[in-house]
Amino acid sequence: MWNQKISEENREKLLLAKNAFQKYTRQLEFEVSPEHLSTLHEQNDKTNPEKLAKMGGAKGLADILQSDLQMGLCNKESKSKFRDRKRHFAENRYKEPEFKGFWPLFKDTFDDPTLKILIVSAIVSLILGVTIEDPKTGWIEGTAILMAVLIVSFVTAINDYQKEMQFRELNKVKDNITCTVVREKEAEEFAGEGEKLAISIHDIVVGDIVVLETGSKVPADGILFYASELKVNESSMTGEINEITKTPEEDCWMISGTEVTQGEGKFIVTSVGKHSQWGKIMEKAKSKEEVNTPLQDKLEKMADQIGKLGLYSAILTVLVLLAKWGFKLYLKLNEGEKFVFHDLVEVVDAVIVGITIVVVAVPEGLPLAVTISLAYSMKKMMQDNNLVRKLESCETMGNATCICSDKTGTLTKNEMTVVEGYFFGEKYEQVPDCEKFDEKYMEIFVRSIALNSKAYFHYDELKKKDIVMGSKTEGALLIMLKKWEREFNEIREDEEQLITKCIPFSSKRKRMTTIIQDGNGYLVFCKGASEIVLDKCKNYIFEENKFILDQDKKNELKKVIHEMASTGKRTLCLAYRRVDSSLCDKDWFSNPDEIEKDLVLLSIVGIKDPVRDAVPQAVKDSKSAGVTVRMVTGDNIETAKHIAKECGIYSEGGLAMEGFDFRKMTDEERLKIIPNLQVLARSSPQDKLVLVKHLKEMGEIVGVTGDGTNDAPALKEANVGLSMGIAGTDVAKEASDIVILDDNFKSIVIAIMWGRSVYDNIRKFLQFQLTVNVVALATSLLAAISGVGLPLKAVQLLWVNLIMDTLAALALGTEPPTKELLKRRPYKKDASLLNGIMKRNIAAQSIYQLSVLLLILKFGGDFFGLDPLVAEEKLHLDCIVFNTFVLMQVFNEINCRKINDEPNILKGILNNYIFLVIWVGIISIQVIVIEFGGSFFATTHLNAFEWGVSLLLGFLSIPLGFVFRLIPAKGDPQ
Template identity: 50%
Template sequence: MLNIDNSVTVDDLSSIVANENLQLINERYGGVSNLVDRLGSNRENGLTNQEASNPARVEMFGRNKMDEIAQKSFLFFVWEAIHDKTLVILIVSAVVSIILGLTVEDPKTGWIDGTAILLAVLIVVMVTAGNDYNKEKKFRKLNSIRNERNVSTIRSGRVSPISVYDLVVGDIVKLETGDTIPADGIYLSGQGLSVDESSMTGESDSKRKSNTEPFLLSGCQVLEGSATMVVVAVGMHSQWGKLKLLLQSPNSDTPLTQKLEKLAEVIGKFGLVAAILVFAVLLLKYIIHFTTTHQKWQWSELGTIVGFIVTAITIIVVAVPEGLPLAVTISLAYSMIKMMKDNNLVRHLEACETMGGATNICSDKTGTLTQNRMTVIRKCIGKVNHDYSEEQKDNLLLESPDFLTLLSEAISLNSTAYIEKHQDRLNDHIGSKTECALLEWLDKIPNQSYDVVRNENKSRLVRTYPFSSEKKMSAALLKNGNKFRVYAKGAAEIVVSQCSSIITERDPIKMTKEEKLLLHKEIEIYASDGLRTLVLAYKDIEDQHIGNDLSEDIIYSDLTFICLVGIKDPIRKEVPKAVKKCQNAGIFVRMLTGDNILTAKNIARECNILREGGIAIEGPQFRQLTDNQLDSIIPHLQVIARCSPTDKHRLVHRLRELGEVVAVTGDGVNDAPQLKEADVGFSMGIAGTEVAKEASDIVLLDDNFNSIARAVLWGRNVYDSIRKFIQFQLTVNIVAVLIAFVGSITNGESPLRPVQLLWVNLIMDTLGALALATEPPTEELFNRLPYGRYDSLITYRMWRNIIGQAIYQISFLMAILYGAETLTTLFDLPALSAWTPQDKTTYHTIIFNTFVFCQFFNEINSRVLTNDLNVFRGIHKCYIFLGVLFFSIGVQILLVEFGGEFFGTRHLDYKQWFFCIIIGSGGLIWGFILRLIPIKDKQIQQRPPAKAELLDEIPGINYDIERQPLLGPKSNWRKAQNIFKKINVISAFRNQPRLKRTKALFSTKNSNNQTGLRRQSAPRQ
């Protein structure tokens, strides 16, 4: 029997957690303890296994597992691919062609044309389905890494590890440092529990949990402390689960997809119009001939009319760009495989090409721009001394064993964090990232190990004082012979204010006012450089005081200063260069972070994101902006600090409304809506949550911004590959359709037989797609602006090349077609009047062969989209292109020499071959001439840097405009700061106005030259 109060519903529990409504728990259920009882559980003993496995409990509150979508089969992707509009047209054309071929033409060969079309469709469908299927398998494999884990749960009064999927509402769960909260719950008891809720709320600061702040969200990590909680919402009813359900909205078409659909429609209409005209002209000529000769109608004449239909359908088949979807698929699939080597797991193939047109990248800071590993960057050990480098300071510690012991104990024993060490990869930091930075620093000092220090002093530890948000400090109390020792650490300015003495190489000495002021100025300098400051201190307490109730006031007073450390999450070494590449490529890089504006601006400067004229703003100020106000600063907005998920979503949405192509990064559950909103969403493969990965288009396997830059490169390469193929494809189609059109009207038949056209249309296009869509990218792609969302797919230069090559080919082919009487001598053929059917076939073979070789050489021309005169640049590295080209030439030779009646060809002698190759290769010279015609393509304009005097003040809004530093990065700015810092100390005691003015000039906190101008406008009255 289920012992649960029916008044407790799953919706009520979910709502309480969502709103963090402790008052409602007290009013409706009589407090947390009564709620536990109403859930049929017990604070001390938890549920019994029988109660937990009761189906009624699961039915009432659900399972701690999302409803997984069944794995899609290969046939599903085949069925999905075959619904493409272009492929449907091809299938209909193929069926009609086969029916006509078997009923009207020679049944022995009439099936060939339609079958060839179906073969083309089959290739496209199988390649598309295969890529989608493999992509799905790879993503499922990625998710399987985080699969099942065990959770410490109290069942029947005993702590038992159970599967996270077996958790039910009412379970009592034990949490320790490093654990991931397995479900939504309410805090029952614990000590010093600190939780990282950034994945759900976007707030970077850790949250302290207690009976007054009891709500624990699934997916968040325990940074320090321990606790027990009661599970109140699981699976789809948890906040994590609800957010995941919001991600099931369909994705919109990408910019390139939309452009390709329009292009396919235009080409299809062109072919349809040409086919209708051909059929109409042929039918009209037939009717005129039939009526003027006064012939009697016979049903056998129907075959002639059906032949007209076959000719018209052949033109449609030639015109429809069936190679286009194949080129797209091949290019995207090739890029996807190569991008894996650049640590980009592409979930949606279309994201590859979309990145080619990206105009904005909105990047997180932690882990993407930085290493996500807090590191001790600077330190001040004992008295302030600027005569030593950071490495020299560490070496000096080795010369003072007693002092080193003091420092190692202060770091190791006043901490609950730990490090999981690995030989083949970076160590894992478990617990407070700040404490882990100290532990890493200690372990790098020769012969030092925090683990050894903890084991040796385990018996000395009497009590710990968890970090207090009020005191901004934590402490550990240890036995020290006949005395007791306190090791304290905390916010630098707070701890220094509580210090009365300072450590030296021998014994502690009293801290003077000058030394304390020097330390405070040092803290300011650390903070101005974006460092998180922390001070370690200690004090000895006489034995008799321990019997009393030691308050925190006693513990945290009269301390001895050990050292000041500046901690920072360093930027990745490759990030500044990658950001610079993106900016040179016309991409606006913005940083959105939950950190304070000072830290955000320092990191943004290091990454080259915040530049002269750029605007930095905090989230609360950003939220006050109207759309019009946002539009006025958005061209210059480079940093948003204290950024919430809502802020990020609004910015991304507004950028897209303004026509920008936006890429955004995210790792938390709260980032999922923004990842879906963006044109391309990047999730973190290491630090990212499952929800973020599922909402994203590309997973960064190394969480590195440099991988985003590589994705831009591949995206642009995809875009260029499609354009190269379109340049090649349209030339082939225009020439083939016009030759078939003109020949059919003038001679009553096309000079190119349907099976020859299908070799051109199927094999040439398929191999052309393979050749042009698999060229590797070059760094030169970073040297131009992105393609805009509304930029034309076919540029002016492409039209110049397409029309120019079409004119060249059509001119020579028409000359051959209608200059037979003149060319018979050149080709060693008899006079036109004496031609046999074999001579006519030979002449048509020359036309066919010349046409094909024109395409071979134009394929080389199509490698270039710019005015570059060297079409062979880098061709030696394009192995697939060269392989496809030589293979195609080999097949063409075999078709001409051995195709016979099946392909409508005859053997050609060396003169005829030489003529075909000369006309074809002439296209290279003609292409060289075409590229000398000066044509510039329209590109989106670079945004000019912001001018402070040109930006209207926004009432009530504070924002910073970055200024050019007064002293450059290679100047003696740091030395000047240190000198004036010492002068300021003296000035504080002498009260000299002149030095106060100097302080105002060089203040790192308010100077325009270092941190930019803070623009403030008073609200209008």
């Protein structure tokens, strides 16, 4: 084994490590617990470097891990030995969410309580139908119900499967990430030397030496042992908004998932995969307990109420029938007749009637309507840049009352751009064409940007465009050169070797300076914070001359700087100077104050991350929809307030505050100020999490955006977590419910609109379904009690309850969203699924339909010239009842397209071709069922007059629906 030998020196180091960590695994073979090594990367260990020192620092770790800081791991090791490392320390892969195949997903669908009721009802109906009712036809009803269950389960499982596959497709991008490591070459002539290799991050093992450059992502946890002006953006993991300077002496802890923004370095890998900080956070992100959404809770409550109604009606019916049977039996026995087994047939019939009523009462189409509406919306939302990871988050988003949004990349374009500036002595409100400037100074200006910068462009194959790597501020200058069609890369390639000294930017100096050889002297390029660099300038350029920069002129320029800053722009001053080589001795090179004096001002630029074009209107739409938008950002408060004003988030009377002040407050104080809080600046991830928790305590339904790993807790805590598809980390996406593929706030508003459409579509179907069920239930109940027999046969009810309702679920569940959905406030969390308007519509239509059916049963014989006492004519009359019942539902389906007293029920109907096709299809199928159904459907041929009467009675549902809407009724509470 590769780990069998270990020196005495390393053995002592292991013992020291054991004392430091309290627990340390040490067996005959080489063993190091990755859990313990990973504790080096915890925050408290950053302030306690003694533990690392006891292990001998990075060199000691390399010895323990049988690696070499210069050569890396030996490629002579067999692949099996690398597998040993992966097996012992884990692979550098993060546990992906468990992916269930289609059949497990199909099996899970049967946990739905509504489906369970259907299955039990179907089995009982099947047994009774075959054994007692009629062995030849008694199987039809139970079998058909079981088929309905299979349809619902298959649709649900297929959509869940497609959802998982789509999300996995999105995450495939991460498999293409490569990194650079140093490993010892195999060839003997290169023994003792290490070479740089580009490998997949999944192939990194503990002990590898990873090379970092500007723009690199840190692929694992480790200890830094070499750095040159290395700065790392750790905001994705720690929430720190500033770049962190990394050195082997001070801050040597490298954290997976972070990004190098400047410089270069090398570190030795100590923790990978699940043991890294990234992996641990991802595990925590998966630990959220699943809870029902508001709609799920309401549907469960509704299903329970409907089930009880059906059960009570069935019990009442059975009791009445049993009472009638008991009275008849009493009279029979009183007359001296004997009890025979056949007398129990009526008891069995009563039980069958009761079960039939229960089956009729259960809304078979409801779970299918929910699935269809959610699945259809999910697919359409994908086209609107919303990848829905959890179907139920669609409807939850529709009831959102608050959105806590990041700024960068969501409200803004995440593209730092030079938008105005002071160039060569003149102020420009917009960046002018470079042809306006003297070429002599233009050449100096371009060189100053190209050489005094570490940023560069990288072509992203996925996005099909160049993206800035490194400092986004420096990137803004490069973008300006690109628009001017100036090739900075050629300048870098030609003159990079002329760079003599580079004084990097630091938060203390707030400027960066580069010195390059230029003939017999040197050129000094300086850029940085405008006020600081401006104070070091002696001259400025105007047209072809240099002018003295006196105090009056400096004051004028400081006013220009203030004007830019007050409008949310970051200002940057660029300057240069020529220095004769005779002045450049050793002391001069080591004295930045001497280097950076008597500068010539080239430009002061205003850099801005512009607000996305569609954001102000999207925020306005959100407000009209009753959704409060809050900006939660790490920016300083003045910039945040200005951007929030541009977006329409920050308004008069609103509150903007910093995370530091928010943090100091008590819970009671926070609850008082949160209703007016519009901007939370300089906020930490913990601030965002606390804000979300408080909002939920206040009864808000909260949506939260996030892109960093550190956003995962808030994303999981929110009712709907919205991660960014472009800038978002894998952890953020895993923690979220919806992935915004274009990182645009406008897409979030579209998600709200779709969510409301889902909720309304389900309510539309519920209004339709309950009308059908109430009428069918009441008709069956009254017919059973009156003793006239059930006019709607079991297979007919099946057609109504299953086939027609399934198609209605598809028709009403796919109504497209409209802008009108954003003109009302969200439904309250405790609002009933059925509002007063819907209850009125259901009651009014049910009364009309029930009255029609009872009148046909009572007087239809005389009206149509039929004798109910004759079996064939009774069948004919029942067929008219059945046909009229179905056609009333068909026309009422048009009424059900609107649930909030909208006067025009036909508005937008031509935009939903699915509804039109299904509506025509149902009528066509009904014609086939009536005319050709025969004994299977218990139907017979109807003449033109009978069809005309049925159609007229059905059509009357529409004008009567208009009349019914004039009856006052309460809508949803706002």
